[in-house]
Amino acid sequence: MRAPGARQLRWAATTSATTEPTQGGQEGSKGTPTPPKAVKFTAESYPELKRDARFAEVTSDDVKFFQELLGSESAVIESISKDASDDIEPFNTDWMRKYRGHCKLVLKPETTEQVSKILKYCNDKSLAVVPQGGNTGLVGGSVPVFDEIVVNLQRMNKIRSFDQVSGILVAEAGVILEVADNFLAENNHIFPLDLGAKGSCQIGGNVAANAGGLRLLRYGSLHGNVLGIEAVLPDGTIVDDLCKLRKNNTGYDLKQLFIGGEGTIGIITGISILCPQRSSAINVAYFGLESFEAAQAAFKEAKGQLSEILSAFELMDGRTQKILSYVKDKKLPLEGEHPFYCLVETSGSNAEHDNEKLQNFLEHVMGEGIVTDGVVAQDQTQINELWSCRETVPESLGHWGGVYKYDLSIPIAELYQLVEDTRERLTKAGLVGETDEYPVVDVVGYGHMGDSNLHLNVPTRRYDKEVEKHLEPFVYEWVQKRxxxxxxxxxxxxxxxxxxxxxxxxxxxxxxxxxxxxxxPKGIMNPYKYI
Amino acid sequence: MRAPGARQLRWAATTSATTEPTQGGQEGSKGTPTPPKAVKFTAESYPELKRDARFAEVTSDDVKFFQELLGSESAVIESISKDASDDIEPFNTDWMRKYRGHCKLVLKPETTEQVSKILKYCNDKSLAVVPQGGNTGLVGGSVPVFDEIVVNLQRMNKIRSFDQVSGILVAEAGVILEVADNFLAENNHIFPLDLGAKGSCQIGGNVAANAGGLRLLRYGSLHGNVLGIEAVLPDGTIVDDLCKLRKNNTGYDLKQLFIGGEGTIGIITGISILCPQRSSAINVAYFGLESFEAAQAAFKEAKGQLSEILSAFELMDGRTQKILSYVKDKKLPLEGEHPFYCLVETSGSNAEHDNEKLQNFLEHVMGEGIVTDGVVAQDQTQINELWSCRETVPESLGHWGGVYKYDLSIPIAELYQLVEDTRERLTKAGLVGETDEYPVVDVVGYGHMGDSNLHLNVPTRRYDKEVEKHLEPFVYEWVQKRxxxxxxxxxxxxxxxxxxxxxxxxxxxxxxxxxxxxxxPKGIMNPYKYI
Incomplete structure (x- = not known):
């Protein structure tokens, strides 16, 4: 597979895309990146949204109050008394450049008490608020729509405690995920969550979004791993549930409402989380398969034979790998083309045992004809190389300008059928093609197969009403039926x-x-979103 | 350690205990079991509790309504129109014979719709309700206090579905835990929860109580494993959240409120739960240690070296093992006496690998002098034998009549200190001794060390106000401080x-x-309990 652009599709470098490029798109190594245009205001993209008249507008008196409360000059960014829109823009816009608000005031508290006083004040004055972590979300949850005040947690970035025996970490919401994981690595433990944005996302935001990511298959969801939460309710009440115990059956588990609550009922200021021992041995294999049925069979075998050391089972269809190879000008690890690829990672405490298990597994799945071809990384460089075939997929897909992205969970037997059905639907409608007259480049699928989590992606040359009409509600109805x-x-x-x-x-x-x-009750927390 | 009754304590068979024997006490193999006396009514043990006058009393019209609703004769047990107290008693009394209610009506619905109609009727008429599963709880949560109606889930006992690839089981609340686990065993999976009462407890009750048990160390808590819940609210609303997906970030995770909610906001009628692959290789080791510090060191080593195959790490102090040996007339697996014992279980997919890991671990902890002596089970009989040294502890402790039981979570470094402090306190007060004049036989500790979960137990010859005064609030204050x-x-x-x-x-x-x-809002669900 050394000839990019061959056969099925011609991977023309985009020239006329009129859409905002994704972050990925800008970083693609092929073609001329579209210069970043001003991001469209969310209120324009969603004209049905109107500013809620119940909410007050921020005044210079409010600004004064917050300046006195937070003390430091840098803790308050505002464009009310002065024009400071350049400073404010990063807090108004998401990293995908899809959503943009009109916020005029950003607050960066340093303590839970400050958050409490901020929210109480806002609640009393009916000022709407958007909690913001690393602002790495994918659904526009962490930027304002209108003039909501942004409460950014970046200054609450202390690790409060770590217990070596129990593996329980207590840290403030604004700690960057990678910082937490590096700290744990020094202590021979691992954060039970990993995702592409780890270098900038914050653990409080991760919990508020109930992030899934790459380690969920092995370590389970945040609903199980988060042991305690410190949060502030809109009325200023501090929810002091920062339990450092693995077991505590004393009443309703209220903290769970904040996990995945997306900042709509309060602001998480700290978490306590159970962190597993770090595995000394990591192995990664990458293989090609003939069909999605074969991928399912491989997953079943991996569960059975790799069992307790299986730490990731990722699916990429052949099209994602072909696009990646073209856009990144990257040689894929396997010769030839395969309709599907899987990446399997094992993490264990004994390299020899793990190698043997993985070899047995690979021999079995290749002997049975489940897997057509496969390769196992021999060192960390090769591990990174194989992982990059999965991790750079989203970025590569953005190469033509934009991507329609769907993050879906579907019972595993039908997981990939949606990609086929969607591709057929868009193709029949004459929307998919190799040249610029077609809006859609391709319809592809990849994701966390081990968790039945599909990312259906439609890389596109321009956002197009006709494409949208064919995608929605079709995709949602399809998922609903299953x-x-x-x-x-x-x-x-x-x-x-x-x-x-x-x-x-x-x-x-x-x-x-x-x-x-x-x-x-006043609806001030992250309005216009969620339910 | 072949001479029961020697040295520190004389394990006199009880003769004068005036307390109700625990279930364990009746089954002890030594001494004359006290004949079961009538169980004291909870309302007498807790004279401060008064029947809430807001609740209506059950009438024969109500009974008629429920008989028509449930259809079957056996689905309604009542002592209103006729004297049927013998049939009702098992539903009024808990298995420990500690709690007893005055219930006159037991309902056994077979469908969620029936549960919905029952609750709606009760709510409309202000009739109080106690949801009941296998009635195996330890805190009196599943029996009435006054004349609450018992809604028993035993007839809702169907396994609805199981998916081999994802391992997701959907089953009704009344399925017995062991039945579910046996069903899963046939399908090469395991229920992620195991506990002593598995032969009679029900999975709905397990979830309502957020049961912990023996597998939590490995598989995590029900908050992480339960994927969906079907429940009925007091007003009859069916909470249809029986999600069969590992990931579903669409709104607040309300089902979590029912996990550990102890039947106070609704009745769980079905659950969906993620079940791991069953391990083909199980190993169990049992060892003696000189100190609790050594037990901590052993746990740390086990986490490091056994890592992904570690499935249980249980602690028993020397006193529990000595009592067990005496009461059950049982030879302990190790010669000599040790102040502490630990039981380590591994579960993995490759027996040879697991054996090697376990051997390495044991050689290390014995070489370092962390463990004084140890034994590894060679077959299933020996596995059962070793486990019985942990599992029959609670029963053995009941031998003298009663046990004051505390189920506590304490940061691991201080886990056992509470046992020492309590023993010293009761001893100083002259309450602990070898002869019948002393109420207290001993103060012992055991539990799920891997989860920092201590069972502080005080085996006693009779429940005694003086002992209680020295135990409470002392124990609670001690725990609170930590x-x-x-x-x-x-x-x-x-x-x-x-x-x-x-x-x-x-x-x-x-x-x-x-x-x-x-x-x-009317407070009809499981009143007089919980918060």
Missing amino acids: NGSISAEHGLGIAKKAFIGYSRSDTMIRLMKQIKDLYD | NGSISAEHGLGIAKKAFIGYSRSDTMIRLMKQIKDLYD
Whole structure:
């Protein structure tokens, strides 16, 4: 597979894409990157959204109050008394450059007490608030829509404690995920969550978004690993549930409402989390398969034979690998073309044992014809090389300008069928093609197969109403019919708010609104989003 | 250690214990078991509890309604129109014979719709309700206090579905834990929860109580493993959240409130749970240690060296083993006496690898002098034999009549100190001794060390106000000072309701009451208990 652009598709470098490029798109190594254009305001992309008149507008008196409260000059950024829009823009815009708000005030508290006083003040004055961590979300949840005040947690970045025997870490919400993981690595432990944005996302935001990522297959979800939370409710109440115990059956587990609550009922200021021992032996294999059925069989064998050392099972279809190879001008690890690829990672305490298990597994799946070809990394460089075939997929897909992205959970047997059906639908409508007259480049799928989590991606030359009409509600209806989830790990934010009904019943939505009203009766927390 | 009754304590068979024997006590193989006496009514043991006058009393019209609703004769047991108290008693009394209610009506619905109609009727008529699973709880949570209606889930016992690839089981609340685990064993999977009562407890009850048990160290808590819940709210609303997906980030995770909610906001009728692949290789080792510090060091080594195959790390002090040996007339696996014993279990997919890891671990901890002596089971019989040294402890301790039991979570460094401090306190007060004049036989500790979960037990010849005065609030205050939990895995029920303040702040309790009021404004669900 050394000839990019061959056969099925011609990977023309984009020239006329009129859409905003994704972050990935800008970083692609092929073609001329589109110069960044001003990001469209969310309120323009979603004209049905109107500013809620119940909310007050920020005044210079408010600014004065916060300046006195937070003390430091750098803790308050505002464009009310002066024009400071350049400073404010990074807090108004998401990294995908898809969402942009009109915020005029950013606050950076340093303590939980400050957060409490901020929220109490805002609640009393009906000032709307958007909690913001690393601002790496994918659904527009961490930037304002109108003039909500941004409460950014970056200055709450202390690791409070770590217990070597139990593996329990207590840290403030603004600690960068990678910083936490590096700290744990020094202590021979691992953060039970890993994701592409680890260098900038914050652990409080991860918990608020209930991030899934690459280690969920092995270590489970944050609902199991987070042992305690410190959070602030809109009325200033400090939820002091920063439990450092693995077991504590004393009453309702309220902290769970904040995990995946996307900052709509309060602001997480600290977490306590159970961190596993770090594995000394890591192995990664990458293989090609003939069909999705074969990928399923391989997953079943991996579960059985790799069992306790299996730490990732990722799926990439052949198209994602071909695009990646073309865009990045990268030689793929396997010769020839395969309709599907899987990446398997093992993590264990004994390299020899793990190698033997992995070899047995590979011999079995190749002997049985489940896997067509495979390669095992021999050192850390090769491990990184194989992982890059999975991790640079999103970025490569952005090469032509934009990507329609769906993060879905579907019962595993039908996981990939959606990609086929969507491709067929868009192709029949005449929307997919090799040249610039077609908006859609291709329809591809990849994701966390071990968790039944598919990322359906539609790389496109321009955002196009006709494409959207063919994608939605089609994709959501398809998922609904299989009792799947329309947002497996990315959350609702503003992007999926309107579609929750495809994954939740009216009863569930009603019960959720009840919780929102209970904790945030004035609705000041992260408005216009979520449910 | 072949001479029971020697040295430190004389294990006199009880003759004068005036307390109700525990279930264990009756089954002890030494001494004359006290004949079961009538169980004292909870309302007498807790004279401060008064029947809530807001609740209606069950009438024969109500009985008629339920008979028509449930159809079958056997689905309604009542002592209103006729005297049927013998049939009712098992539903009124807990297995420890500590708690007893005055219930006159037991309902056994077979479908979620029936549960919905029952609760709606009860809510409309202000009839109080106690949800009941296998009635194996330890805190009196599953029996009525006064005349609450018992809704028993035993007829909702269907396994609805199981997916071989994902390992996701969907089953009704009334399925017995062991039945579920046996079903999964046939399908090469394992229920991620195991506990002594597995032969009679029900999975719905397990979830409502957030049971911990023996597999939590390896597979994590139910908050992580339960993927979905079907439940009925007091007003009859069916919470249809029976998600069969590992990931679903679409709104607040409301099901978490039912996990550990102890039936106070609704009745769980079904669960969806992620079940791991069953391990083909199981190893168990049992060893003696000189000190609790050595036990901690052994645990740290086990985490490091056994890592991904470690599936249990249990602690028993020397006194529990000595008592067990005496009461059960059982030869202990190790010669000599050791102040502490640990049981280590590994579960993995490759017996040879696991054996090697375990041998390396044992050689290391014995070479370093961390462990004094140890033995590894060679077959299933020996595995059972070693496990019985842990599992029959609670039963053996009941031999003298009663046991004061505390289920605590304490940061691991101080886990055992509480046992020492309590023993010293009771000894100084002249309450501990070898002869019948002393109420207390001994003060011992054992538990799930891997989870920092201590069972502090005080085997006693009779329940005694003086002993109680020296135990409480001492134990709770001790735990509070260490930010521990006064109920690690048993829950609150009626037993711990008054003590929640030692583990939760006033703010947390207030927020919990808010949730209770939201879902159960009339307070009909499992009243007089929990928070």
